Amino acid sequence: MNKAAMNLVTLQDGESANIVNENIEQLKSIFPEVFGEGGINFETLRQLLGDAGVIDEGEEKYGLNWHGKKKARQIALSPSTGTLLPCPEESVDWDTTKNLFVEGDNLEVLKLLQRSYTGKVKMIYIDPPYNTGNEFIYPDKFQDNLDTYLKYTGQIDDQGFKLSSNTEASGRKHTNWLSMMYPRLKISQALLRVDGVIFISIGNDEHANLKKVCDEIFGEENFIASFSRMMKSGGAKGKFFTPNIDYILAYAKNVNELDGFRSEIPQEQIKTYYNKIEVSGARKGESYGEERLYKASLDARPNQRYWIQCPDGSFVIPPGNSFPSKVSEGEKIIPNSDDGVWKWTYTTYKDELDKGNIVFKETSTSALVDERNNQSKYNIYNKLWLTDQQEKGKVPSDFIGKYENRQSSAELKELGIPFDFAKPVNLIRYLLEIARTKGDDIILDFFSGSCSTAHAVFQQNAYDSQHRRCISVQLPELTPDGSEARKLGFANIADIGKERIRRSAKKIVIENPGYVGDFGFKAFKLASSSIKAWVPNRDDLEETLLSHQEHLIEGRTEQDVLYELLIKRGIDLAVPVESKIVSGKNIYSIGYGALFVCLDESIAHGDVEMIAQGILKWHEELSPSSQTHVFFRDSAFIDDVTKTNMAAILEQNGITHVRSL
Structure with a gap:
């Protein structure tokens, strides 16, 4: 048998992805040395993974178990027919x-x-x-x-x-x-x-x-x-x-x-919180809300306890038990657990101040203290711009x-x-x-x-x-x-x-x-699959062979078979399916040339050249990015020579994946 004839193999498994086989192949590619004639050598696998607690064979282990769990796991791995x-x-x-x-x-x-x-x-x-x-x-x-x-x-x-x-x-x-x-x-x-x-x-x-x-x-x-x-x-x-x-x-x-x-951000929150409008500057007309720069809930983090100078020249800091020794803008200390801190480092605060995003408000209820450790008359806020917050979204x-x-x-x-x-x-x-x-x-x-x-x-x-x-x-x-x-x-x-x-x-x-x-x-x-499963009758092999001359289930349409090919070849079920008549036969292109399919029930020797050239021309027009597979109905070919010639013409022109159903 020549190479072209060998490539024209018949697809009869009719199964979905076999996860077990795929897992074994992946394991074999990583650890080829654990595979031998007797199967997997788990002792070798243990050594390659390391013995330090990687493999747990004990009966007492944390987790949820029930009668039937092993079977449920196997069911997940078994393919569908x-x-x-x-x-x-x-x-x-x-x-x-x-x-x-x-x-x-x-x-x-x-x-x-x-x-x-x-x-x-x-x-x-x-x-x-x-x-x-x-x-x-x-x-x-x-x-x-x-x-x-x-x-x-x-x-x-x-x-x-x-x-x-x-x-x-x-x-x-x-x-x-x-x-x-x-x-x-x-x-x-x-x-x-x-x-x-x-x-x-x-x-x-x-x-x-x-x-x-x-x-x-x-x-x-x-x-x-x-x-x-x-x-x-x-x-x-x-x-x-x-x-x-x-x-x-x-x-x-x-x-x-x-x-x-x-x-x-909910509309009710926008109405109640982002209810201020900027009156000047680059963001004039934009909505914003205000958030305090100091919150008692903030953890005591380094570089976030420092002095801030207010409009009247006084200096303020969150309440606490320790203070920077020098009272000046930005002077900071490492806080302890009892000290309050600002929400930002001084560098970030200064950057926001320069942008006009800091608001000083006089109040009688401030939690901040001044340089004499007395209650300050100021609270300090930063502006939260609605457009910025909408882009970030709400947690x-x-x-x-x-x-x-x-x-x-x-x-x-x-x-x-x-x-x-x-x-x-x-x-x-x-x-x-x-x-x-x-x-x-x-x-x-x-x-x-x-x-x-x-x-x-x-x-x-x-x-x-x-x-x-x-x-x-x-x-x-x-x-x-x-x-x-x-x-x-x-x-x-x-x-x-x-x-x-x-x-x-x-x-x-x-x-x-x-x-x-x-x-x-x-x-x-x-x-059930449109492709007949191979179930031989050992008592009558001749009848078995005769009954499997046609590999497709009677009564299934061409469209039924087409979509099973999409499923079994791993192609998105929403891809375009187009068709053309070539030499009187309906040819389908699936996924812009990822698959070509002819399911006509009769292909004579004289049809081969025109069908093959029609597929090749269409393939050239579509120029698919992946390898193209071509499928024919196995029983359609008048004889093996016709089938071999079809595969040879396509292969000589770069399409090597030719299959029959």
Whole structure:
């Protein structure tokens, strides 16, 4: 077999990224000497890492453990054999939008998204089941795999498969919930950008457990905060306290790479604090507030206890027990713990004074003392310019009291969407703001419910003229028989989410006529792979070979196969897909020439030259920055010679990655 024929290999694995294999390859590249015929030599690895406490094999160690944790970890590492089928008929602006909505089990979907989106997501927000015992649904035979999902959605025979609530009576309430959450969080950590952040809403029932799991997955050093949120005010339920708050856990991918959180300065604060107007100088007409130069709360820091001269010639200093021996402007000492200090060093103070940013005010309540250790008649302030402070933003509080659940009820009622317990849009907008998302940052929500997050992304984009992208993932959990949702025609929660995106987009467009943005979404549904798995029947190998002459599942469209190629090749699902007719065959270009695909069912010997030259000409026009891969339907070639000639022509012209399906 010549080189060209050898390069035209068949892709039949149909799997998502295999994290275990990738981890082994990375380890092999760092420590090749630990690999031998028998596998990994852990004793050699121990020696290379050093024996000083690097490997902990003891049974008594700090952390959270439960029965099934090992399996949950393995589930996170196992690849998915599924695919995402495109649904243009359920989408909005299919050809142009960069937003995604995926209907399916979020674990399988996250696995499928890994190759395309690892290290690319700026912010994740999820509102998972709080596990209070009546809303967390899981399979009786706990299996996190594609078969479980296909049974749940009726795509394969369920053989008595059923679901039940995760109650205390099962004896595994926390275990089941942790085993469900662990692999999903593990994969989400890999999806985050180096400066990414995840926010997780949670209630009291699992707050402590979730914190321990996140410490392990994201690292304790990347814990940012546990926000308390006022979910409702008033009420009289509860035996000991009325439950009015829930929590939001925040973790960074790498806290050292993440900018500090900042929020906008509230309008009420601007009105009450930044209420002075500059009357002269370079900043005439600008608004500012005033802040005291001395505060009793300041720590006693070196170089910040010194004399300042006032307009009447007197010298002042914060109260304390020690003073500079010489009373003169800028004369300083090293303070002790009982001494007050200014907020700045003298150099900074002098610079601000020269800029006209220092204000001396006469008062009878000054805390400052003069050179005779008597109460001064002056207080000293510095000007805080509104425009400067707005650019810096405000450091947010770890208590959120503004966004109660009743706001969400009003939002859904206005849209005519039947759904309970959604998070308010403004809460998620607030998280988008403090995390400093901008531009075309990707925002992911894999427990999307009614799609509050997508709604929030649309609103925030219209507000600040950005173009954030949103990926929503939701299980098609059936709506209850006789429910308001079912009466309105919503068969499952995924349908509710898609309709909310459509209705909220229309409303935002009307309210923001000046903003031209992306208010669409590409819809996909989780399904089994379009590529047949190789499952030989050892009792009838001839029949096996005959049945696998066609490697693609019957009934799948060209578009189904195209998007599976995007998923398996790690290409963004929002990239452009173009097509041209060459020699009567439909040729697709994906991602500006990253992939070329021909899925025609028949390629004769006479077609080869024209198809190859058509691809080569298009490839030259697009001039892709990365290596190009070309795919054909394996069964389309009339014979092996035709297949070999196609690979040879493309290879001779620089395209060496030719594959068949």
